[in-house]
Amino acid sequence: MASVPALARNWPLQSRNDRVSIRRAGTSRLSVAAAVSTSAPTGVVTREEVITSDPFNNVSENIFEKLNKNHHQNPDHPLGIIKQVIFDYFDEQFNDGEYTKFDNLKPVVSTEMNFDQVLVPKDHVSRSPNDTYYVDENTVLRCHTSAHQAGLLKEGHTKFLCIGDVYRRDTIDATHYPAFHQMEGVRVFEKAEWEAAGCTDVELAEKELKRALEGMVTHLFGEVEMRWVDAYFPFTDPSFELEIFFQGEWLEVLGCGVMQQVILDAGAGEGKKAWAFGLGLERLAMILFDIPDIRLFWTDDKRFLSQFQAGCFKPGGVGTKFQSFSKFPPCLKDVSFWVNEQFTENNLCEMVRGVGGDLVESVALIDDFTNKKTGKQSNCFRITYRSMERSLTNEEIDDLQMKIRAAMEGEMALELR
Numbered sequence: 001m002a003s004v005p006a007l008a009r010n011w012p013l014q015s016r017n018d019r020v021s022i023r024r025a026g027t028s029r030l031s032v033a034a035a036v037s038t039s040a041p042t043g044v045v046t047r048e049e050v051i052t053s054d055p056f057n058n059v060s061e062n063i064f065e066k067l068n069k070n071h072h073q074n075p076d077h078p079l080g081i082i083k084q085v086i087f088d089y090f091d092e093q094f095n096d097g098e099y100t101k102f103d104n105l106k107p108v109v110s111t112e113m114n115f116d117q118v119l120v121p122k123d124h125v126s127r128s129p130n131d132t133y134y135v136d137e138n139t140v141l142r143c144h145t146s147a148h149q150a151g152l153l154k155e156g157h158t159k160f161l162c163i164g165d166v167y168r169r170d171t172i173d174a175t176h177y178p179a180f181h182q183m184e185g186v187r188v189f190e191k192a193e194w195e196a197a198g199c200t201d202v203e204l205a206e207k208e209l210k211r212a213l214e215g216m217v218t219h220l221f222g223e224v225e226m227r228w229v230d231a232y233f234p235f236t237d238p239s240f241e242l243e244i245f246f247q248g249e250w251l252e253v254l255g256c257g258v259m260q261q262v263i264l265d266a267g268a269g270e271g272k273k274a275w276a277f278g279l280g281l282e283r284l285a286m287i288l289f290d291i292p293d294i295r296l297f298w299t300d301d302k303r304f305l306s307q308f309q310a311g312c313f314k315p316g317g318v319g320t321k322f323q324s325f326s327k328f329p330p331c332l333k334d335v336s337f338w339v340n341e342q343f344t345e346n347n348l349c350e351m352v353r354g355v356g357g358d359l360v361e362s363v364a365l366i367d368d369f370t371n372k373k374t375g376k377q378s379n380c381f382r383i384t385y386r387s388m389e390r391s392l393t394n395e396e397i398d399d400l401q402m403k404i405r406a407a408m409e410g411e412m413a414l415e416l417r
């Protein structure tokens with residue numbers, strides 16, 4: 001399979017928009033306001049609800065189309081299959097049903113839930129409209145399932161798993177897509193539990209966290225080498241990432257840690273301790289099923305979907321592997337332009353995805369120079385078009401490329417070269 005690059009070292013996971021390191025940004029502690037109830041079921045998200053004339057609105061048609069797909073609720077979809085394997089692990093490892101499972105929480109959430117309640121600093125890059133889809137100033141498409149932590153705690157849940165579609169503006173390649181799926185897990189401990197274990201509250205949470213997650217990874221992959229790496233997330237302290245040694249390289253599979261006390265106190269009341277984790281489902285499914293391109297999770301192609309059925313994956317990484325159907329030839333188009341002040345790569349990718357849809361396989365910066373005399377910066381991006389379903393004609397690609405060039409000159413006010 002195509003190699004899956006290591007994820008960002010710092011939160012957010014599965015995004016490469018961490019040019020501004022959150023480590024440097026620091027952890028300003030924000031107050032956790034009363035949680036909005038989060039467990040209202042998804043229902044259908046209407047277009048009017050998310051595409052509005054609000055000046056903050058940056059939700060595209062392309063993203064709206066992803067909103068009601070709920071692949072994770074389909075037991076025969078690779079994402080639904082991996083979800084079930086993880087749910088089964090928790091039911092086997094702990095008492096059946098001990099962990100409450102949520103797979104239908106609405107992806108349209110308040111900025112309060114998405115950021116403030118989990119202590120994301122006010123100046124953190126993930127709050128920027130360049131990185132997150134805003135419905136209006138106070139409402140976003142969740143960029144992580146951590147958005148539900150505080151609300152579920154407030155509703156009295158103390159052991160839960162929550163899975164859902166999440167949205168992030170990002171650049172385009174085989175392992176990044178603006179919509180993907182995450183699972184969040186939380187477990188709260190009472191004082192009596194760490195007293196009975198004869199250790200401190202943090203020691204117990206950390207020990208139990210590592211035990212549960214190492215078990216989950218073994219359940220998924222079989223016997224693999226694992227290592228814990230110190231990490232930073234605004235919502236946990238200490239924080240870790242779990243990596244596995246797979247096909248010759250270390251791959252990050254999840255982020256986790258001991259929940260920041262202020263989140264827990266506000267949600268579950270004082271005197272408790274908790275662990276939390278978050279993982280990306282596509283990443284796991286790409287590794288476990290040998291799926292080479294993240295766009296495949298969104299295809300209706302029977303040649304893809306018919307390869308997977310509930311139960312086709314057996315714990316320990318055994319079971320179905322994706323058999324790739326013939327790869328059609330790519331078509332490459334380069335575009336060069338003078339960079340202006342408002343240019344960002346995410347904006348370019350969003351526009352390109354809007355015009356080319358899933359025919360766009362990748363958008364890559366291949367040249368970047370600054371003219372010494374004028375100080376003007378020039379970029380050249382290579383757009384790779386490829387359908388996973390059919391051969392593309394020159395005419396249709398020329399037509400898409402012309403539309404993209406026109407939008408660069410128009411909407412993006414770029415001077416093409």
Ligand code: DAH
Pocket residue numbers: 011012013014143144145146184185233235236254255256257276277278279
């Ligand atoms: N929310 C993080 C992300 O999107 C993942 C994560 C990391 C969730 C650590 C957690 C956690 O609950 O403790 O990348």
